[in-house]
Amino acid sequence: MRDVCLTLPTNRACADTITAIGAEAAHAVRRFGVRVHLLVLDSADPATRARHAAALAALPAVEGVVVHHLDEDAQRAFLREAVERSGAADPDRLLRLMLPDALSYGACTNRAFLLAAALGCASVHRRDSDSSYQLLDGEPVFPIEHELATLGLKAADAAAAVTENRLDPAHADKPVALVGASFVGELSVDIGEIRELDPEVYHDVVALWAPTGASEQEKRELVADSFTGGGSEPFTADRAVLDLPDIWHIDMCNIGLHHEVYERVPLPPATDTIGSDYFLHHLVRDATLPGVTHNRHIVNYYTPERRTGPGFTAYQLRYAKFLLSMLYLYPVYSDMETAGGALLDEQHRVRPEAIADSARRSAATDRAENHRRLAELDRCYRRLGGKYADFADRLAPLRARLLDEAQADIEDFAALIDAWGPLVRAAKATPADRSPR
Template sequence: MNQADTAPRVCLCLPTNRACSATLTAIHDEAAYAARRFGADVQLLILDSSDDRTRAEHARVVAGLPTVPRVSVHHLGEEPQRDFLCRVIRAAGLPEPDRLLRLMLPPAVSYGACTNRAFLLAAALGCRSVHRRDSDSTYQLHAGRPVFPVHHELPWLGRPAAEAAAGVTRTDLDATRADRPVSLAGASFIGELSVDIGEIRRLDEGVHHDVVSLWAPADWPQERKRDLVGESFTGAGTAPFTVDHSTLTLVDPMRVDMCNVAFDHAVYERIPLPPATDTIGSDYFLLHLIHDAGLPGILHNRHIENFHTPERRTDTGFPAYQRRFVKFLLSMLYFHHVYARMAAEGDRLLDETGHVRPDAITGFLRESTRLDRAENMWRLDRVDTAYRKLGGRYSAFAGRLAEERGRLLDQAEQDIADFAHLVEAWPALVRTARTTALGPGDGPA
C-alpha cells in the first residue's frame, strides 16, 4: 500500500466574503507544506461569498495555482454551496427544510454558518479534520519562511493524548485523560485586536472598559471584569514567532482564535457552531465545549498575524460592524448560562463511547432561552450611554440602536433557539453529507 492510500485526508478551509488573492496563494502554500511534510491528502476548501467581480478574480488566482501532489482545491461560491446544502437537506428528510437552509446559508453575515458549511463539505470529502483560517489574516515569517500552524495540527489530531505527549514541549493534562483523543489544536494571533474597537480605546479608555466589560457575566466583581477587559481581543500580543512551543492540555478558549484552529471530526460531526447572523464571536462555541468536556488539545505558538480591512470603518461598514459587536454582547446572557452548565457537567458531557452528547447541549440551550431579558436590557442601556459619550458616529449609531432595541433582544434569543434546532438536526445532516457529492456532476464523495 502506498503513502497516498494511507495518508490522512484533511480539510484546510478558508471562508471569505472579501478580496483576498494574496491569502489564497498563501493558504495553498500551507496546503502544499502539509502534503509535503506530513504526506497528508489536503482538500483545500475556499468558501467564497464575495461579490461576482471579486469571486471571478479569486477564480483566476485559483486557476493559476501550481499543481501540487496530494492537494485538491475546491473553490465554491454561494450558489454551489446552496445546491449542495439543498441536496443534503432534502435527502436527510428533516422537517422545516427551508429553515435549515436559512440557518446553514443565511442572507446575512454568519461566522458560525460559514464554518458549519465547511464541516458538512469536509464530511462529503471524507476528511478527518477541519483546519480553519481567515481572509483578514496572514502567516508570520521566520527566517524568511512562513510559519504554518498546520505544523502542530496534523500530527496529533484524533490520536490518543498519551501518544501526543511525546511530541509536544510540555504536558499539562491529567493522566486520567491520557486515553482521550486530541480534539483540538490551535493558537492565537498577533497584531491588531481581533475585534475592531481599538478606536474606542483611543478615544476614551473609560468607555472602552465600560463597553468591553459587558461581555462578562453581570455578577462578576469589578476586579475580575478589569482583568477580562485587559486581555480581551488582544490575542498573543505583538511579539513575533521565534521558536516552537506546544502544550498538551485542556485548551483555554481565551488562548485560541478561530483564524488559527483545527478540530477533529469526532467533535464537529456531532455538534455544529451557532448559526447566529451579524454576531461576532458566534463561532467559538466548540472551544468551550471541548474544554469543559475534558477533551485534550494542543495549544501552540504559531500565531497568525491579524489585520483589519478598511471596510469596517466606512460609513456603511461601521454601523454594520458595531451592530455585530452589540449582538455579541447580547448573546452572552445565553452563552454564559450554557457555559456554566457545561462546566458543571464536565465529563458527563461525554457518552459511554467518549463522544459529546448533543442532547445535553440542546437541553442547556433551551434552558437559556427562558432567562429574564433584564440583563440584556441593562447591556443595551450601558452601550447607549457609552456610545453617546463618544459622540460623532458612535452617538449616531446609539440612536439607531435605540430604534432596534426590541428587535435586537428578540434576535438574540431566537439565535439560541435556532442553534438548538440545528444541533438536533445535525447528526442526520452529517450522515447524509458523507454520501453526497459536492456538485451534481461529481462522482460519489
C-alpha cells in the first residue's frame, strides 16, 4: 500500500479546515486505496491546539487514515533525534533552521518533508489553514484527486489521467514530480487594500519583486499576473495539463510533491518572509521534470488579524523581507534555468550540490538593489499614509538588520541543502511520533 502525507502546518485557529482536510484524506483512501498520514503541525497556543485535537478526534474513523497531531515540543523532539542521528557538524544551527523561533513558511514545510520521510510516504500534499474547498453540486472539490492520479508516475503513463498533454516527448520517461493548482478568492499576498487605496502605489509595490534590470513592460506584466491565482470562475469541470508545470498558477496551499524532489532539496528556511516556500516550484520546472497543472483551485481567504495592529505590522514586514530575498534567489533561479536538465542525474534525480553552490555564490550579490527596494517601499507607504506611513516609520530603523538577515537567509539555505541528504536518511530511521490515531 502506498503511504502519502496530507499535511496542514498552522499557527492559528482552523478547526473547520481540519475537518475539511479530514474529509479529503478519507476521499483519497476510498478513491485510490492509499494510506493517508494526516499530519497537522501545530504551532498555535494551547487552547487552540486543544480545539484542533477535538476536531481531529471528531473525524469519522476511516481505515487507512492515520492522524498525527504534533505540537512544537513533539516536533522538536523528533528533529533533535534526527539531527543527532544525521551526524551534522553543527547540530544546534541545523535544529534552529528546522524549527526557528520566528515564523517560517519554508521551515514548517521542511518539517513536514522530514516527517513524511519518517512515515515512509511517497509524496507530500500541502494545504493551508486560511483556505477551504470549492463545491460542485454541494460536494467538495478535492485537489488530491489529480495529485494521486499522476504524481510519481512516468509521464508517458500519467498522460492517460489528464485532459491535455503538452509535454515534449523528450521528457516522457521522467516521473511527474509536482501536481498543483491555485486558488480563487482574495490575493495570495495580503496587499489588496493597497490596490484599492492607490493603484499606482500598488503597481510600484508589487513591481519591487521584479529582477534587477527588468524593463517597464516586464514589470507591468509581473504586476498583472502576481498574486491573483486562478481567477474568479468557479469550478465546473476538470482540466489537467501535463507539461513542465505552470508554476505561476500553482500555490503552496494546493500542491503535491514527489519524494524524489523534497528528499533531495529543502525549501529556504528564511524567517518572517512570505514566499520562502516556493523554491521547489522553480527547481522542478527548471530541471525539466514533468508536472500536472489542474483547476481544482482552493478558496483563499484572510483572517482579520493581518490587517490591524501588530498583525498588520508583522505581515508587512514579511512582505518587505520577501522583496529583499529576491536579490539572492533570482541568481539561483537564473543558474537553474541555464542548467536545465543538467540539474538531474541519470535516474532523473535532482543534483543538490549544484543548488547549494549557486546559493553560496548568490550570497555575495551587491546589496545596492536592496537598498533601492527599501527606499522605494518607504516612499510608497508614506504616500498611502495612515497605518502604512506608521509602518514606514517602524521599518526605517530596521533597514540594516533586514539587509543582513536577507544575506544570512541565503547562506542558511546553502548550509541546509548541504545537511539535507544525511538529515533525510536519519529521519527515515527516527520515529515520527509515538501516538498516531
